[in-house]
Amino acid sequence: MSILDVRETERQRIAKDLHDISLQNLSHLIHKIELSSIYIDNDPIKAKLELATVEKELRHIIEEMRTVIYNMYPVSLEDLGLKITIEKSLNLMNKDGKFTLETDIEDVSCENELIQLSLLRLVQECCRNAIKHSKGDKLFVSLKRNENGYYIIKIKDNGLGFQEKEMDEPDFHFGLSIMKETVYLLNGKINIDTSENGTIIEIEIPF
Numbered sequence: 001m002s003i004l005d006v007r008e009t010e011r012q013r014i015a016k017d018l019h020d021i022s023l024q025n026l027s028h029l030i031h032k033i034e035l036s037s038i039y040i041d042n043d044p045i046k047a048k049l050e051l052a053t054v055e056k057e058l059r060h061i062i063e064e065m066r067t068v069i070y071n072m073y074p075v076s077l078e079d080l081g082l083k084i085t086i087e088k089s090l091n092l093m094n095k096d097g098k099f100t101l102e103t104d105i106e107d108v109s110c111e112n113e114l115i116q117l118s119l120l121r122l123v124q125e126c127c128r129n130a131i132k133h134s135k136g137d138k139l140f141v142s143l144k145r146n147e148n149g150y151y152i153i154k155i156k157d158n159g160l161g162f163q164e165k166e167m168d169e170p171d172f173h174f175g176l177s178i179m180k181e182t183v184y185l186l187n188g189k190i191n192i193d194t195s196e197n198g199t200i201i202e203i204e205i206p207f
Contacts, residue, residue, distance in 0.1 A: 083107040104142040126155040134159025153203040161194040
């Protein structure tokens with residue numbers, strides 16, 4: 001997979017997220033508003049209930065769109081640094097609380113914006129795959145800078161490991177490809193160890 005393929009895949013993912021979150025749901029809300037306008041004269045209480053549902057769903061859509069926009073480029077990366085940005089991103093991904101998160105993230109300094117953003121993206125992609133595919137309930141996330149000149153990322157879950165059929169799924173396959181291509185472009189190394197006891201992903205990126 002080339003860098004152009006990676007970029008195109010990311011664009012398609014963002015477009016799909018926005019489509020699933022906004023267009024379908026907003027079309028559904030338009031229908032509810034039309035129903036409310038029909039009920040307003042004959043059954044005001046029912047109309048109010050429909051509008052209350054519309055308001056609740058709109059707030060949910062706004063929150064989901066904020067998450068998508070934040071993931072595209074988090075403003076906090078510049079203001080608050082990589083450590084807090086990663087922690088915020090993990091909390092957004094795990095907002096339903098299905099995973100117990102354990103983190104060991106150092107406040108690593110990095111003047112190169114590309115590397116800093118790439119480290120964030122790698123952590124996000126690893127965790128996104130774990131949350132979506134692992135079927136586990138615990139996730140360990142570590143980011144450190146060692147004395148040998150490397151940023152070390154370690155992601156560990158207690159799930160069932162990669163299943164062959166899951167690796168053929170487009171989003172899972174492209175997620176792995178994007179990670180590997182990003183690591184390659186940064187002259188790094190990636191090792192994935194998966195079994196029925198869970199998956200461990202270790203990434204080294206030279207600084």
